Amino acid sequence: xxxxxxxxxxxxxxxxxxxxxxxxxxxxxxxxxxxxxxxxxxxxxxxxxxxxxxxxxxxxxxxxxxxxxxxxxxxxxxxxxxxxxxxxxxxxxxxxxxxxxxxxxxxxxxxxxxxxxxxxxxxxxxxxxxxxxxxxxxxxxxxxxxxxxxxxxxxxxxxxxxxxxxxxxxxxxxxxxxxxxxxxxxxxxxxxxxxxxxxxxxxxxxxxxxxxxxxxxxxxxxxxxxxxxxxxxxxxxxxxxxxxxxxxxxxxxxxxxxxxxxxxxxxxxxxxxxxxxxxxxxxxxxxxxxxxxxxxxxxxxxxxxxxxxxxxxxxxxxxxxxxxxxxxxxxxxxxxxxxxxxxxxxxxxxxxxxxxxxxxxxxxxxxxxxxxxxxxxxxxxxxxxx
Numbered sequence: 001x002x003x004x005x006x007x008x009x010x011x012x013x014x015x016x017x018x019x020x021x022x023x024x025x026x027x028x029x030x031x032x033x034x035x036x037x038x039x040x041x042x043x044x045x046x047x048x049x050x051x052x053x054x055x056x057x058x059x060x061x062x063x064x065x066x067x068x069x070x071x072x073x074x075x076x077x078x079x080x081x082x083x084x085x086x087x088x089x090x091x092x093x094x095x096x097x098x099x100x101x102x103x104x105x106x107x108x109x110x111x112x113x114x115x116x117x118x119x120x121x122x123x124x125x126x127x128x129x130x131x132x133x134x135x136x137x138x139x140x141x142x143x144x145x146x147x148x149x150x151x152x153x154x155x156x157x158x159x160x161x162x163x164x165x166x167x168x169x170x171x172x173x174x175x176x177x178x179x180x181x182x183x184x185x186x187x188x189x190x191x192x193x194x195x196x197x198x199x200x201x202x203x204x205x206x207x208x209x210x211x212x213x214x215x216x217x218x219x220x221x222x223x224x225x226x227x228x229x230x231x232x233x234x235x236x237x238x239x240x241x242x243x244x245x246x247x248x249x250x251x252x253x254x255x256x257x258x259x260x261x262x263x264x265x266x267x268x269x270x271x272x273x274x275x276x277x278x279x280x281x282x283x284x285x286x287x288x289x290x291x292x293x294x295x296x297x298x299x300x301x302x303x304x305x306x307x308x309x310x311x312x313x314x315x316x317x318x319x320x321x322x323x324x325x326x327x328x329x330x331x332x333x334x335x336x337x338x339x340x341x342x343x344x345x346x347x348x349x350x351x352x353x354x355x356x357x358x359x360x361x362x363x364x365x366x367x368x369x370x371x372x373x374x375x376x377x378x379x380x381x382x383x384x385x386x
Contacts, residue, residue, distance in 0.1 A: 067164025
């Protein structure tokens with residue numbers, strides 16, 4: 001059995017050519033890699049379908065898959081939100097809380113219900129500000145982090161995590177079906193029995209997805225989730241132990257498609273992102289995926305939208321796929337590690353270890369070296385770089 005890798009000592013030495021990469025070449029621009037989960041969420045179009053599956057059969061299967069949760073399937077996420085808004089009796093002109101970077105579909109579903117989106121700021125950990133509205137949607141981008149005290153949770157851009165879990169009143173997922181009639185499918189999982197019954201009563205046949213495809217996606221999920229979860233855990237461990245930067249715990253309810261890594265405050269966001277990209281790391285910047293909604297910038301939008309935008313800008317998205325080899329995981333980690341090393345923020349979450357490593361570089365290369373020099377406080381004192 002292969003022993004776990006010691007990420008903390010895998011890449012040491014200031015990334016000089018001699019042995020510093022641990023046998024791993026710098027990733028070339030044409031490096032071939034297995035698909036990330038982002039590209040695998042959709043049910044393969046050649047999947048064998050049980051043509052006798054009905055919506056009732058598909059919903060029972062999904063309920064069992066989610067540990068007995070009350071489940072309603074819908075034709076798409078937009079329709080699922082509209083059914084929920086009707087069931088909750090949201091009134092015309094009523095404010096509904098949503099994140100400042102809510103998706104266009106989420107904001108439009110509220111506006112089309114004649115309600116008003118109330119854009120909410122979020123802090124450095126992407127936690128939403130308290131809302132005075134009767135209902136608030138918490139939207140977690142691709143399962144990247146665990147929401148705090150969510151009542152309505154929107155995870156329409158990914159799939160559920162199998163198993164029983166403590167759920168909010170409502171959680172929305174995408175089913176990602178390849179239906180030819182523009183029914184990609186959505187799933188509402190409830191812990192609120194009254195709301196579940198009302199949505200179920202409101203749904204009409206035209207609101208339903210392709211039942212056979214919905215059932216097939218349910219059958220496909222466990223194996224996909226198991227492999228993805230294992231690779232996510234290893235990638236996150238590598239980033240935490242080799243780069244020493246803050247990462248998010250993945251959402252326990254939704255299948256994460258990547259690991260979220262925070263750029264430390266001591267480092268300029270654009271510079272760090274540029275360094276990671278130059279390593280041909282398959283990284284994305286969170287504002288590239290879901291920036292602040294344009295209406296959140298208005299006078300009646302998010303009150304502190306500039307600070308909220310800055311909080312969002314400090315998070316990077318490192319994609320992971322269920323078929324990634326260990327070398328592919330290492331390539332994703334290495335780009336972040338090298339940027340953190342060059343820019344003096346490696347092991348920002350462990351200043352004592354950073355001090356030991358900086359001392360090793362001093363003893364190895366002597367005064368005036370160009371290897372690692374931490375730019376953050378060590379034992380309460382700032383380095384010369386600050």
